[in-house]
Amino acid sequence: MLKEKLNNIQKKSLKERFLLVLGILFFLIYLVLGLMIMFWKKLPLDMEPKYRYAFGGLLIVYSGIRFLRLINSKEN
Template identity: 70%
Template structure:
């Protein structure tokens, strides 16, 4: 399966590969941002811990949705 994915990526145009890399970077950005918001001790914004956890989980779920869309488009 992994071989099929790499073959599919190599068949894409340069623009499509760039957009795929950009989509993967944003997937990782939202995932890491959600984890930072939940686990960072000295959070710069004054938010209650319950709201921080909710916002962090929302960002993580959004990143998972983006990841699933990346996989389905390829």
């Protein structure tokens, strides 16, 4: 199964591989940004803690949605 997935990635065109890497990069950016907003206290955001956690959680959920879309697009 792993060989099949690696073979599928190798068959993709250069554009498709670039978009895959870009999708993974933005997934990681949204995930790290959400975690930073939630837990980095010295981040210069003038927000109450409950709003920081809500906004950080929203970014983490959005990164999860992007990841699921990325996985589903790879299968097609």
